[in-house]
Amino acid sequence: MKKTIKFLAYSDELSNVTQFYINIIIQALKDIQSDIIITDNVKNINKNDIVFVITLKAALKLWIKHPHQKIMIWIQGALPEELKFAEKGLWNFCKRITYNYLEKIVLKKSLLTFFVSQSMVEHQKEKWHYNSNQYIIMPCFNTTLEEQSFFYPHKYENLSFVFAGGIGPWHCLEQCVILFSKIKKEKPQATLTILSKEKDAARKILSKYNVDAKIDFFDLKDLNSELAKYKYGFLLREELLLNHVATPTKLSTYLSNGIIPIFSNVIGDFKNMFSESKYKIQGDVSNLDLIIENIYKFEQEPVEIQEILKDYKNIFLKYYNIEIYSKEIVKKLGPLLQ
Structure with missing residues (x-):
């Protein structure tokens, strides 16, 4: 029965x-x-x-x-x-x-x-x-691997950053904007895009730090084609319990589109998940200068598309x-x- x-x-x-x-x-x-x-x-x-x-x-x-x-x-x-x-x-x-x-x-x-x-x-x-x-x-995840996104023209040649999702205090958009503003001063070609429904909140933060960025929002069905354009994705969090126990969905969204995550060590399960991965940038939101240093080190080596695809495919096989x-x-x- x-x-x-x-x-x-x-x-x-x-x-x-x-x-x-x-x-x-x-x-x-x-x-x-x-x-x-x-x-x-x-x-x-x-x-x-x-x-x-x-x-x-x-x-x-x-x-x-x-x-x-x-x-x-x-x-x-x-x-x-x-x-x-x-x-x-x-x-x-x-x-x-x-x-x-x-x-x-x-x-x-x-x-x-x-x-x-x-x-x-x-x-x-x-x-x-x-x-x-x-x-x-x-x-938490909401996607499967989008292999075509890894091959978007000039994707890994450009110093492009994206922030996708909500703009609550624990999402640390303000810290991401501060970090980007420091990079922009040294690397004028760097770009930032914020993809969020909360456009007014994003504009206030950008205005506070006098940072120019594209602000937009896409439904889930159109999001992958937009995310395919970017090299790095922000996922910074402060040292809080609610962040330690979380598994933010945006990481799966970033990885599925070949975006290299810039994420905080405080997200507990992500440490193990990325233990064998080369294509990541980890750091502490309280030390943005060190994260920038890690980005610059990463920039010194070219991204091998087949290698990053294999890397993230392995994460999806094990974790998503x-x-x-x-x-x-x-x-x-x-x-x-x-």
Whole structure:
């Protein structure tokens, strides 16, 4: 007899990134002959259903209706810790307390938990003494390798930089602009492009440091053809817990298009991921001059296209491999749904 899984996801929880991730899980469920019903209304959930949720908020709404509902959850980040960066005040404090407690209960009751990094698992072990083996580690990613992007004309001959994504304080756009401004003074041919919906916020930062840059935004379907043009991609982060446990999606987007990432050492899982890679620039956001020095050293050697393609292809085979995660999901979920 087939088991039915209800998928509770609200419109404000879904994006191109989350949809890609969710589709991997849905396909794996279909592989074990489970029926999938996707809903955005908790009224469509029965108390005996097994429900997959992607936020603590959805789990809370579910348990208000059915306190003993069986769930599976995707833990995307350290939400209670992220709320420290939100607006101050009593309401935010109450939210932090609520989500902190909810996180503890969810981890205890979830039939299967999806984490985005080994660092996140270690964080939960330390914070809540999490000791379940019913979890899967699958990093955030939203693309497959775009080999044609590696061969974009003159891609690796130009000193071109791109910043793609959100412009929250933890995304460190300001530090990226400062870093670029220093390079621009010594290398006038250097260019910077910011690809973000938050164009006004980007303009303010550029104006603050008197830096010229192209600002634009592309839907996911058009993004790869734009990213193919650039050599380096910024992914700098400060030393914060929410950054240590994250696996930012933009890294997979950069790598898939042959963009050499300039990223911070604080992103825990990326250290292991790049342990065998030659095509990377790592650094500490508190020492931008050292990052610039590393960029200049890297610039001294030509990029061999076939070599960088092989390098990043290996990362996708090991780290961003849909087939590997699908098999792991089937292995873990199969016994739960019998």
